[in-house]
Ligand code: ADP
């Protein structure tokens with residue numbers, strides 16, 4: 001049996017380093033957090049060879065007292081907390097007192113500083129190098145603030161050095177760390193240089209405009225153009241920031257920044273709430289983009305749950321979840337046409353970025369199949385009455401251009417293009433509507449609302465429709481009979497492999513009922529018995545709405561088209577269909593003029 005030894009402090013540090021110091025980027029994160037905790041207004045970062053050779057962070061913060069310099073490099077030494085009570089409401093980014101000790105145990109570290117309150121003319125410097133630690137103080141030139149220089153990371157732990165990736169990859173992670181922190185402190189100036197080349201020069205953002213500029217620099221201009229601002233407050237919680245319009249969804253979850261009291265976090269409750277808020281408007285497998293700040297009482301959230309402090313624990317997780325979900329759901333619901341047509345034709349609200357274009361082309365209209373209805377007999381289930389007079393009358397055009405209040409955001413229909421698109425003109429230019437996608441959204445929202453109010457109207461089929469299905473599907477129809485009835489569908493199993501459709505939602509009476517029922521049954525099978533149907537009602541409604549919507553190649557009269565435009569204006573989330581595709585786009589007169597090189 002081996003006897004038990006106490007670990008030497010150095011060895012303990014190296015073990016601790018395994019938790020926080022994984023790669024150059026994690027070193028940078030710790031150093032930047034220290035600078036921000038020290039109240040720095042400006043931070044300059046120098047990186048060489050992806051941080052493998054050198055990482056230097058210089059700040060103009062409070063600095064470290066000469067007598068504390070050596071202490072700063074030892075483990076469990078911190079100026080940020082001192083009493084057990086402090087742990088309950090942490091306001092700084094660091095508090096574990098481990099980072100510098102850990103980093104110093106696996107690199108050649110130099111800490112120089114001059115404390116603001118110290119009267120000394122010069123700064124002071126201490127060093128740590130792997131196992132040895134030089135405790136002697138040396139004077140050095142330094143302004144008020146601190147500089148930490150980390151050279152030759154993992155020089156004494158070759159096994160860990162081997163795990164580092166290429167210079168490029170490591171620098172990519174460093175860049176990401178900087179972006180995260182730069183978004184968390186708009187007021188701080190950051191610069192980043194890699195191999196003597198300037199990569200970022202972010203000036204302090206002191207007002208809304210400058211904040212937007214920083215978000216654009218960090219997340220790309222396309223994100224800004226395709227996002228809406230969020231500002232919600234309730235029950236002592238505040239949420240603000242920017243969220244992408246559903247049409248700007250991404251194939252990766254790479255543009256997601258979420259801060260709790262200025263600390264970036266990845267949290268299950270948070271991501272679940274956001275995903276749920278986008279559920280209705282985002283195509284399956286796509287990811288929203290966002291920069292969001294949640295502010296709440298520090299005592300209501302525990303940050304001491306993980307060494308890297310990326311996780312938090314809300315004291316009231318349900319409250320946080322509900323607040324996030326409701327706030328974002330509300331903001332997304334408000335994305336109606338008028339929110340996106342600017343007053344003057346300068347912005348491009350739904351001019352999709354490359355990401356969106358890719359999605360759109362890869363998603364064919366799900367149901368361009370022909371419809372079996374008696375020719376020409378199409379009743380368009382719209383809420384609002386069709387426009388009284390056809391567009392094109394002199395009075396109407398006069399209204400449109402008089403600048404009067406009456407001109408609706410989506411304008412008036414002009415024509416239908418290839419049975420797929422509605423062309424309309426509003427005061428600013430040309431509107432193009434994907435009539436199927438738009439109608440699908442309207443039908444879906446209407447059905448959801450009816451379901452909520454428990455008043456989905458059913459219509460009895462004159463001739464019940466009997467369908468041959470698989471036994472599993474028939475089982476499904478039988479066991480979910482009541483729930484389907486609540487959704488407006490009455491199905492009766494009449495044999496082992498046969499069901500009869502007796503009633504359908506009145507809104508969908510013109511749909512291809514057979515296809516609709518088959519799709520609903522296949523959805524049900526896919527959900528599996530484990531999932532309660534109530535949780536999936538919206539998905540079923542979405543499937544159904546898709547069938548109840550106007551198909552391609554349906555000829556619409558001008559009145560019907562105008563009615564659709566008015567309904568879009570009145571419908572929540574009408575900017576996207578249920579699959580997250582945009583339902584309409586527009587071109588301003590300015591943009592059209594540009595196309596024709598007019599006025600040059
Ligand atoms: P922690 O941040 O958890 O306190 P660290 O090991 O990161 O632990 O730092 C130890 C201490 O060194 C900090 O508590 C702080 O007092 C001091 N310190 C580190 N970096 C800086 C800096 N850039 N400016 C001023 N003080 C610093």
Ligand code: MG
Pocket residue numbers: 030033034094095097099100
């Ligand atoms: Mg720290």
